[in-house]
Structures are given as C-alpha cells and as structure tokens.
Amino acid sequence: MSDARSRIPSIDALLSSPEAGAMMADVGREQVTNAFRTAVSDMRSAIARRDPSLAGFVEDPAWYVQRASAVLSAAAVPGLRRVINATGVVLHTNLGRAPLADEALEAMRSTAMYSNLEFDLAEGVRGSRYAHCVQLLRDLTGADDALVVNNAAGALVLSMSTVGMGSGVAVSRGELVEIGGGFRIPEVIERSGASLVEVGSTNRTRPVDYEAVVESGEATAILKVHRSNFRMTGFTEEASVGDLVDIGARHGVPVVHDLGSGLMVPAETLGLPEEPRASASIAAGADAVVVSGDKLMGGPQAGVIVGRAELIERMRKNPLCRALRVDKVTLAGLEATLRLYLDPERVVSRIPSLRMLAEDEDALRAVAEEVAGMLEARGITCEVVPTRGAVGGGTYPGCELSSWAVQLAGPRGAQALARELRTGAPPVVGRIVEDRLRLDVRTLLPGEHELVAGRILEAFTSSGSET
Numbered sequence: 041m042s043d044a045r046s047r048i049p050s051i052d053a054l055l056s057s058p059e060a061g062a063m064m065a066d067v068g069r070e071q072v073t074n075a076f077r078t079a080v081s082d083m084r085s086a087i088a089r090r091d092p093s094l095a096g097f098v099e100d101p102a103w104y105v106q107r108a109s110a111v112l113s114a115a116a117v118p119g120l121r122r123v124i125n126a127t128g129v130v131l132h133t134n135l136g137r138a139p140l141a142d143e144a145l146e147a148m149r150s151t152a153m154y155s156n157l158e159f160d161l162a163e164g165v166r167g168s169r170y171a172h173c174v175q176l177l178r179d180l181t182g183a184d185d186a187l188v189v190n191n192a193a194g195a196l197v198l199s200m201s202t203v204g205m206g207s208g209v210a211v212s213r214g215e216l217v218e219i220g221g222g223f224r225i226p227e228v229i230e231r232s233g234a235s236l237v238e239v240g241s242t243n244r245t246r247p248v249d250y251e252a253v254v255e256s257g258e259a260t261a262i263l264k265v266h267r268s269n270f271r272m273t274g275f276t277e278e279a280s281v282g283d284l285v286d287i288g289a290r291h292g293v294p295v296v297h298d299l300g301s302g303l304m305v306p307a308e309t310l311g312l313p314e315e316p317r318a319s320a321s322i323a324a325g326a327d328a329v330v331v332s333g334d335k336l337m338g339g340p341q342a343g344v345i346v347g348r349a350e351l352i353e354r355m356r357k358n359p360l361c362r363a364l365r366v367d368k369v370t371l372a373g374l375e376a377t378l379r380l381y382l383d384p385e386r387v388v389s390r391i392p393s394l395r396m397l398a399e400d401e402d403a404l405r406a407v408a409e410e411v412a413g414m415l416e417a418r419g420i421t422c423e424v425v426p427t428r429g430a431v432g433g434g435t436y437p438g439c440e441l442s443s444w445a446v447q448l449a450g451p452r453g454a455q456a457l458a459r460e461l462r463t464g465a466p467p468v469v470g471r472i473v474e475d476r477l478r479l480d481v482r483t484l485l486p487g488e489h490e491l492v493a494g495r496i497l498e499a500f501t502s503s504g505s506e507t
Contacts, residue, residue, distance in 0.1 A: 044087045047099045059105040075108035126470040128429025128480030130396045137334040137433050138393040147376035148369045157368040172371045176378040181319045183346035192332040194364040195343025197232045202355045203261040203294045204234025210259035212245035213238050244277040254291045265298045285325035294327040301435045302337035310397040327351050335433045338391035339377035340370045407481040408444040414493040422448035443482040460499040468495050
C-alpha cells in the first residue's frame, strides 16, 4: 500500500488555485505559503496518527484551502484588542483600567501622525515635550509646575532619584506597600538610588518619628505613600501631609506625596467616600505629588508629578527623565482628558470611568432589563439580579458598588458560556458567581449592551440551543 502522505498536493499546486490567488491579494504570497505549509503539516500529522475523520480529504485541495484560510484568519486577530468589560470593576487593571473619553481618543488619533511634540510652532525652533499639559495641571491642582512621564511608578522612581539619590528617604512602616505586579515601595526606592529609612510602626507613625531621622541627618527627604489599595483600621495613627511639610520646612527637607489614584473631582460627586486629591496636598505645602493618569483621573497610562517649580525642574534634568519620557499619543490623550476638567459641571458625564462610578442604580437596572428582554424574546432563560462591583485599579479598597447584572447559565454551563464570550468578537468578560455567568452592566459603554446581547445569542445559537 502506498504511503498516503505521497498523495498530499504540493505547495506549488495549492498556490496555483484561484482561492489561493484571492488570499494572496489580501495578505501576500509569503503568508499564504506559510498557511498552506501549516495545512500540509496538519494533514501529515493526521495521517501519522491514523485520524479517520480526515482520511477522505488527503487529495482534496478544498480542505487545504479551508485550513489555510482558518490559519490566516487566526493570525489576523490582533494580540491586543478591544474587550467589553461586564465584570463590574470600573478600573480593571487586567482590562486596561480607564476607558478614554471621545475627546481623548480623537486627540490621540490626530497626533499619531506628525505633531508638534518637540517643536515650537510660533518660533519655528525645537520645543519640549515636557511643556504639554503643564498649564492645565497648574490650573487644576494649584501647583507651580508639572511633569508627565510614562507611568506613576516611573514618576515615583524619578522623584526619589531626584530628592534621595545617595541619601536616605523617610517612609512610615505602615506605608511600605506593594503597588501592584509584585513591586514594593522599598524596592522602588532602592532602585532609584536612595536608601530607605523606616520610621514608626506598622499601625502608628507620629510626626516625631520623622523628625528624629531628619534631625539626625539619616534622612534628607520624606515620602508619604497613600494606602490606596488597602485599609488600616483600629489602633492606628499617621502623620498628615501638613505635619510632614512643617518638619520639612524646618529642616530644609523635601516632602513627596505618592497619592496614586489621581482623583480630580470631589468624591461626593461620584457617590464615593472622601479620597485625597493632588490639589489638597499641594495646598498643604507638599513639594511634589505623584498621581496616575489612568486611574480615577480617567485618562491614558501616565505618571503625573505636580509641585514646586525648582524641584520639578530638577526632575526634568535628571537623566532618568529621558528613560521614562512619555510619547506623543499619551500626551495628547492626557491633555484632552485634563481639558474636560475645566468644565466641572459636565466632566463626570464626559469621562467614561467617572460616569460609570456615578451611574444611578435605577438606570443600571433598566439597562439590565433591556438586555434580558432581548434574550428572553429569543427564548433564552436569564434573570436580572442585584450585584456588587468595585472601583478597581488599586483604589477604594473595600468599597463595593451596588449594581445590576444579567445572570444566566448557558446550555453547556456557565464556564463554557464565559469562555465562548471571551473568545468571540468582540470578547465579553463577565464573572462566574455560584455557577452562573453574571454580566454587570455598570461597566458597559454606551451601545455595548446590544453587543453583549448579540454575543450571547451567538453563543446559544452555536451550541444548537436557545433555551
């Protein structure tokens, strides 16, 4: 008996087919050739394991065309792509944190071409990327000056390198937090070239603890870290920014406040507990304040430093600033986001993450019921249930958001349905709660509830059941 592998069409024969010509018009000869090689390899493997399901297709060019087309389609799916967030976690770090305002998206698209990133249009000479966003940040926080780098951790490293290189930085033991991804404040300080000087205890640190290490010369800078990703209650005490500023002023020691969240509006406007803002830290006299652009600020990933002009200028001249510099698209998105804050009466409705946080529960229930109605009209059993979400992004620990969700099991179970929704286009990510898939509508953008309903219908249809 002849070897079945000898009957596999050659690559040249497959490439000469009209279907291959159409594929090459789309993606080029090299990609199509590689796709056919994959198809041939798959068939060789099937023959080796005596797969009876493919026995009749060894000589069929249509099978190889179909397999090559599937390979090309899979390769064409971007690794990084849009996802519909139905988890109820507004600033979901794994899903990219804050969704951007339309104004930010348009600004980023526009400046993705040539831009005046480092060009002074008025004078026709070289400019500085660090000039962008500065005036807006001054106006919004009351700071003398501002600097934007690529992320908040980078901003903290730059700050510590500038104020503490070769010397000690005083930090409360109760503020030696892990900031995400396994990175911890002591490690960040060490990598900045400074040395950590721990003061106080885990639960109680007083101004006198800082004063002692500053007076002794052991610490030449003070860092206060906002515990944004966990809460400490009970027998606790901490020094305020004002307390630390007084100590710093008496001894000529700079005070840096790592604030993190980037909240720019009163928390009460979002229905949330009070959270410290950069403007308050600046008003209290902090020399520099570090915040994130993609958390409660609602912009793209960026590290924002506001503070005293002389210190910010030193940071600009620090060689690390070059390594941490922010790109033009991020600056454009951040600037557009900051401009929205100039209209405080409408900013919450225009920045998606703020709008989600402030959304009325009755409105959320209405959206959930609309989705459920679409599904029930097609015979899909589901229910609208109250649920709890979170702010996310390492902010507001323990603060739950009351919301509403569509809950369903799926014909093959909740796990299978969740996977089907995650792997489709666009992917929909929800949560499994007690063997049910729960899709929280708080984190859906306008119009996405219809996409979610459509994806669920596809999943039920592909399973051969709509009940």
